[in-house]
Amino acid sequence: MDTCDQEGPVNNERYLTWGSVFLVVYSIDSMESFKCCQLYLHMLSLHRKSPIILLGNKLDMDLYRQVSRSEAESVASCYGCVFFEVSACLDYLSVQHVFFEAIRRARKGRGYLVPAVCVSENRAAPLAPSYTTPCFKELPAPTTAKLVTVKTSRAQSKRRATTLTLLKGFKIF
């Protein structure tokens, strides 16, 4: 569901029936978006017992902050949800942490074991169920991504032609 809906939280049944965890996101530089979030929090609290995460985005815009951390914390505690602030554009790891936390809470909230899915380069494979840590293979942050050197060579020519070796660097994210 989109907290930017002009009409607020309407016609959300389709989300409420299948959502296992809800991330309610506002911009810390927009009181309007925060107020709108509270409508969603209220609606979620009435309809579902699924975990809710209140998320203040655009932490990099702290200079233009309109929603204080303490105000958001107090709203979060009213609705019994966890609260984080992140910058989606500057801090990849904090966003990743929020998603991992969402998965952890969704899996705990179900009250029964859900097989974890391992995302790897090869293929998804079921793992032993675990309550605590989601078994997602963590993607490297762009800054720590491996630099893979791919060697393109025409050196195999049987004609013993002049060897041409091209070296290309690729960043794998």
Ligand SMILES: Nc1nc2c(ncn2[C@@H]2O[C@H](COP(=O)(O)OP(=O)(O)OP(=O)(O)O)[C@@H](O)[C@H]2O)c(=O)[nH]1
């Ligand atoms: N400064 C800053 N800008 C951000 C950040 N995250 C998103 N934006 C910007 O905010 C604007 C809205 O981002 P969207 O991803 O479209 O957010 P949305 O909630 O889907 O917005 P709608 O499409 O209007 O529903 C874009 O211009 C983004 O570049 C952030 O962490 N910091």
